[in-house]
Amino acid sequence: xxxxxxxxxxxxxxxxxxxxxxxxxxxxxxxxxxxxxxxxxxxxxxxxxxxxxxxxxxxxxxxxxxxxxx
Numbered sequence: 001x002x003x004x005x006x007x008x009x010x011x012x013x014x015x016x017x018x019x020x021x022x023x024x025x026x027x028x029x030x031x032x033x034x035x036x037x038x039x040x041x042x043x044x045x046x047x048x049x050x051x052x053x054x055x056x057x058x059x060x061x062x063x064x065x066x067x068x069x070x
Contacts, residue, residue, distance in 0.1 A: 020049075020056040 021029075027037035038055075041048035047061035 018059070020058050021062055023048075023055050023057070026057055026062065 023037050023041055024034075026040070027034060030037070030040075032040070040046050041055050041057070045065070046057075047065055048055050048057050
């Protein structure tokens with residue numbers, strides 16, 4: 001049980017340091033499906049960045065977009 005708590009804490013610390021979200025993280029935050037999340041990343045005003053085969057969303061830009069400030 002102690003090891004599990006350490007792993008959970010490490011994951012939380014790593015997530016706090018990340019400067020981007022994944023498509024799956026965005027999907028869960030917005031409560032939308034996988035297909036809709038990927039459609040969103042291809043829309044003109046959404047702040048998604050393609051890095052190789054990955055799509056990432058900068059945290060600050062996402063929150064600005066979400067608040068309508070982009």
